[in-house]
Amino acid sequence: MWKPPQRIRHPIPEVRWPTAREAAAAMLFSPLRHGPLALAERTWVPAMVPWRATGDGFVTPEILAWYERFARGRPGALVVEATGIRDVPSGPLLRIGHDRFVPGLRELAATVRRASGGRTRLLIQIIDFLAIRRRPAPEKYFGRYLEITDRHRAALGVDDESEVRRLLAGLTPEALESVLDERELEALRFGARERVTDMEKPHIRELPRVLPGLFAAAAGRAREAGFDGVELHFAHAYTMASFLSALNTRADGYGGSREGRVRLLREVLRAVRGRVGSDFAVGCRYLAEECIAGGSGVEDGEYFGVELARAGMDFLSLSRGGKFEDARQPRVGRAAYPYTGPSGYECMPTAVSDARGPFGRNVEPTARIRAAVRAAGLATPVVVAGGIHGFDQAEELLRAGKADIVAAARQSLADPDWFAKMRRGRGAEIRRCVYTNYCEGLDQSHKQVTCQLWDREALDEPGVQLSTDGRRRLVAPDWDES
Ligand SMILES: Cc1cc2nc3c(=O)[nH]c(=O)nc-3n(C[C@H](O)[C@H](O)[C@H](O)COP(=O)(O)O)c2cc1C
């Protein structure tokens, strides 16, 4: 993973944990109600893909165990990983693009309800993504994938296609730069990647016609399966975030100005609401800042926040970065991964950082967006995430009105009982995340996600589920509450 050039190692801050009495009076553990979003407390476990679905997108016993383990800590809300809305193969990622996925998802919802004693509200993050290919071996790229055009023929002064391919394969990287265009070079060096601006492709042109229906059908299935709501995935490197991006230059009314860029999101929300009604929570996750050159900044984030809140979102969850544009070049045979560049760092910052450090980098931008939403007279709850690791930090930002709900991904993975431990005044027992991103490295290589702090512990415990290589346990050991 990319690290800031300063490479300052930040210790995990010393923190103070609340007594049970203090926790009971804390804002963090106070309820929140906004329309259909009714939380027992303001703690939130955001979406984390654990790479545990079947190859064709169904819920597995390992998925059930993953969510069951988080639910036992009884957070206010738990968001199920990014789940695909299309009925197309997408590897071991959960899918909700067909009714056949509903029974498994129903079992998942029932499992979380049972494990949390009905206390945790369960949302599912629903996502669309565009095609991305693996980085090809150059001989394959020039031998098969590259579409030979007159431009290549003219540049090389030969007509015969196989001769053009042969000559291209022999060019130096510098020489290739004057023969291939930018997208062809990208396809060679990173793997071809579709963009929402590829208007010459009919399926991309038609996205605004197709996506509202797909999101609405997926949300309908989530409701049928017993979820409490959906989180529309408008963040990071995926289709909807690309519509919001300042790099979206579509000229069909769905790009360019901020108004154009947010238009499809409003249309998706309208379709979803039409399908699930007003008593089912519908919110979204989007980026406070894209953190890439030429990308949307916090002023855009403020505008989108107001528009999305006004359009009727039940919550706004703010993330940051996580884009393809600055991702690292993958190895041959692997696809680019959006969390490997500076924007990826902003999304999941590690302890090796710059002077600002990894903790709460998204708090101030989120506070600005919330302030803009409130200034527009809207009460939509705002969720903040990114390096939230301690009680005082969470409580202070809530009390200062910087956010309404506090999300913690990695700290909750490190210790799924950490909210329960704080509530009980037993914060000293919390296993604290060390922000090294071992978990994120597993995610990047599509391996079952676990945490380095517990995945080698008590592997011979009866009934313990192990990773496919048999070396790691898949969920955190139980907390001895006695
Ligand atoms: C293993 C892993 C998987 C993730 N998967 C998702 C995802 O499916 N959707 C999403 O919006 N964010 C995803 N994230 C980002 C987290 O939700 C969160 O925004 C990020 O980790 C920063 O919060 P933290 O500092 O509390 O970990 C993932 C993070 C990790 C570590």
Ligand code: SF4
């Ligand atoms: S592996 Fe565990 S300790 Fe390391 S960053 Fe992930 S959650 Fe934190």
